[in-house]
Amino acid sequence: GQQVMQIPQYQHVQEGEDFTTYCNSSTTLSNIQWYKQRPGGHPVFLIQLVKSGEVKKQKRLTFQFGEAKKNSSLHITATQTTDVGTYFCAGPRKGSSNTGKLIFGQGTTLQVKP
Amino acid sequence: NAGVTQTPKFRVLKTGQSMTLLCAQDMNHEYMYWYRQDPGMGLRLIHYSVGEGTTAKGEVPDGYNVSRLKKQNFLLGLESAAPSQTSVYFCASSRGQGAYEQYFGPGTRLTVT
Numbered sequence: 001g002q003q004v005m006q007i008p009q010y011q012h013v014q015e016g017e018d019f020t021t022y023c024n025s026s027t028t029l030s031n032i033q034w035y036k037q038r039p040g041g042h043p044v045f046l047i048q049l050v051k052s053g054e055v056k057k058q059k060r061l062t063f064q065f066g067e068a069k070k071n072s073s074l075h076i077t078a079t080q081t082t083d084v085g086t087y088f089c090a091g092p093r094k095g096s097s098n099t100g101k102l103i104f105g106q107g108t109t110l111q112v113k114p
Numbered sequence: 115n116a117g118v119t120q121t122p123k124f125r126v127l128k129t130g131q132s133m134t135l136l137c138a139q140d141m142n143h144e145y146m147y148w149y150r151q152d153p154g155m156g157l158r159l160i161h162y163s164v165g166e167g168t169t170a171k172g173e174v175p176d177g178y179n180v181s182r183l184k185k186q187n188f189l190l191g192l193e194s195a196a197p198s199q200t201s202v203y204f205c206a207s208s209r210g211q212g213a214y215e216q217y218f219g220p221g222t223r224l225t226v227t
Contacts, residue, residue: 009154031214042204042218043157088156092214099164100145100208101172102216106156 002027002094006087006105014113019076021108023089030092032065032072033102038085079112086110115140118219120205126225127195135190135222137205143217144210146188147172148180150201151221157204163188164210195226 003026013019023032031050035043047056049065049072056063060083062075076083086109090102118139127133137146148160159172161180169180177199179191188207192199202223206216 033214042221043206043216045215045217048215097212099162099170100210100214100216101147101159101162102214104157106154 002103004089004091004103004105006089006108008108009106010109010111012111012113013079015081016078019079019083019110021074021087021089021110023072023074023105025070025091027094028069030069032069033090034063034072034074035088035090035104036085037088037107041085043088076110079110081112081114084110084112117141118205118207118217120203120219120222122222123220124223126227127192128227129196131195132191132193133195133224134192135203135205135224137188137190137207137219138186139188139205139207139217139219140186141207141209141217142185143207144185145208146182147206147208147216148178148188148190149204149206150174150199151204152201160190160203195224197226200224200226 005024033048034046037043053067054065060077064073086107088107090104093101093103121136147162149157158174163169163182166185181189204221205219208216
């Protein structure tokens with residue numbers, strides 16, 4: 001069945017170091033989304049990528065959508081303690097154009113040591 | 115706008131008890147979803163609705179029922195709670211019409227003993 005995998009599952013970094021999480025889909029996606037969940041919180045939408053090879057930036061966060069639209073990455077430059085949380089990627093489920101259903105990766109949990 | 119709200123925030127049930135989780139959204143969104151989140155499992159879709167009066171099964175629907183009598187509300191029911199239903203439950207909504215961005219509620223932490 002359709003799968004979305006994220007690596008790594010956990011990452012511990014020193015404050016100021018960079019961080020990257022990777023998302024790989026078993027199928028081509030029409031778009032990919034990224035969400036952040038703070039400890040004890042709920043997922044919050046960060047961004048959506050639609051075009052092949054698209055790159056978007058939000059301050060220290062850089063999001064990429066692969067050329068084949070099957071993988072994506074999130075890179076954080078110079079991490080801060082406010083970046084702590086779990087980052088999820090998500091893509092539309094097959095046949096979901098009329099339902100908006102998403103399939104989520106298992107998430108990458110980022111810990112930042114001050 | 116409150117966005118998506120959920121009640122209750124926490125609940126402890128004994129095996130076999132029933133309960134209803136309420137989700138409300140004030141964004142006039144067409145689509146609504148119930149997920150459960152377990153450690154290492156990510157977010158799994160329980161049931162969803164694409165409009166008032168409609169519901170459909172997601173990935174893990176067994177043991178749950180839902181209703182969407184009003185556009186703004188989506189109820190999740192557990193008829194006979196089991197320890198395997200101990201989880202954090204999130205409700206989400208999206209605008210629909212080809213939009214996939216989802217807005218999540220704060221969650222309900224449910225423990226079944």
